[in-house]
Amino acid sequence: xxxxxxxxxxxxxxxxxxxxxxxxxxxxxxxxxxxxxxxxxxxxxxxxxxxxxxxxxxxxxxxxxxxxxxxxxxxxxxxxxxxxxxxxxxxxxxxxxxxxxxxxxxxxx
Amino acid sequence: xxxxxxxxxxxxxxxxxxxxxxxxxxxxxxxxxxxxxxxxxxxxxxxxxxxxxxxxxxxxxxxxxxxxxxxxxxxxxxxxxxxxxxxxxxxxxxxxxxxxxxxxxxxxx
DNA sequence: TTGCTATGTGAGTATATACTCATATAGTAA
DNA sequence: TTACTATATGAGTATATACTCACATAGCAA
Numbered sequence: 349x350x351x352x353x354x355x356x357x358x359x360x361x362x363x364x365x366x367x368x369x370x371x372x373x374x375x376x377x378x379x380x381x382x383x384x385x386x387x388x389x390x391x392x393x394x395x396x397x398x399x400x401x402x403x404x405x406x407x408x409x410x411x412x413x414x415x416x417x418x419x420x421x422x423x424x425x426x427x428x429x430x431x432x433x434x435x436x437x438x439x440x441x442x443x444x445x446x447x448x449x450x451x452x453x454x455x456x457x
Numbered sequence: 458x459x460x461x462x463x464x465x466x467x468x469x470x471x472x473x474x475x476x477x478x479x480x481x482x483x484x485x486x487x488x489x490x491x492x493x494x495x496x497x498x499x500x501x502x503x504x505x506x507x508x509x510x511x512x513x514x515x516x517x518x519x520x521x522x523x524x525x526x527x528x529x530x531x532x533x534x535x536x537x538x539x540x541x542x543x544x545x546x547x548x549x550x551x552x553x554x555x556x557x558x559x560x561x562x563x564x565x566x
Numbered sequence: 567t568t569g570c571t572a573t574g575t576g577a578g579t580a581t582a583t584a585c586t587c588a589t590a591t592a593g594t595a596a
Numbered sequence: 597t598t599a600c601t602a603t604a605t606g607a608g609t610a611t612a613t614a615c616t617c618a619c620a621t622a623g624c625a626a
Contacts, residue, residue, distance in 0.1 A: 349504055350484055358480040358487075361548045365483070369474035370614085371467040375459055378467075387573060395458055400615060402574055407613095412555045421572045421623050429554055431547035438540035439470050445538055446521045479584085496603060509585060511604055516583095530593050530602045 367411025373404050384426035476520025482513050493535035
């Protein structure tokens with residue numbers, strides 16, 4: 349059985365995973381891969397309301413995935429832990445595997 | 458701006474991330490790290506209803522994180538892509554970074 | 567000061583997710 | 597056949613999340 353120490357750890361890990369688990373947030377992470385950006389430019393790039401983007405950004409800050417700083421009127425966001433990007437290389441492998449399995453299935457049918 | 462090809466990719470990636478983003482599912486992944494298991498043993502290990510665990514497992518199968526096979530009455534689940542575990546090593550680094558930042562903050566106060 | 571811009575947040579709604587209980591299905595064994 | 601076990605799923609409820617619109621706040625410039 350699980351002890352309470354592990355339960356706490358799993359909750360924290362889930363929070364980080366949740367911070368990534370949304371198409372818009374993944375689009376934002378991909379945009380920030382090339383460098384820090386303000387909310388307005390992020391919103392324009394992903395094609396969504398600033399208020400909505402602002403909320404998604406704060407989810408990622410809370411999850412520890414992004415950090416921010418003020419610069420005049422603007423708030424600049426950037427990746428806090430570059431290894432987040434490694435996650436996407438694993439995700440690519442999962443997708444490749446799925447594609448291979450689908451191909452195999454198609455050949456059977 | 459994003460093109461529709463990217464939007465589709467981000468949605469697929471988000472599905473995979475969502476498949477991981479739950480404390481119970483992370484507990485299950487940690488349990489399966491050491492080898493395949495049936496639903497009943499997984500449910501006992503994580504301390505939750507079998508019906509609930511069964512649903513969480515199907516979320517992870519749909520996300521491509523797990524695969525399953527029947528063996529008599531039992532259904533055996535196992536990790537499909539071991540690199541999923543790398544994600545948790547990145548998550549550990551995020552948590553370490555958070556801990557360091559908190560420490561820094563405490564020293565200021 | 568006033569006016570403008572960038573960001574954040576409250577309120578409301580819509581949708582998605584998690585959980586429980588009851589039931590259905592599939593396989594085993596007598 | 598019947599009885600039992602493991603798993604999956606429908607229905608209902610509770611909670612969480614996403615989104616939009618309106619408004620508040622903070623900083624810049626005139």
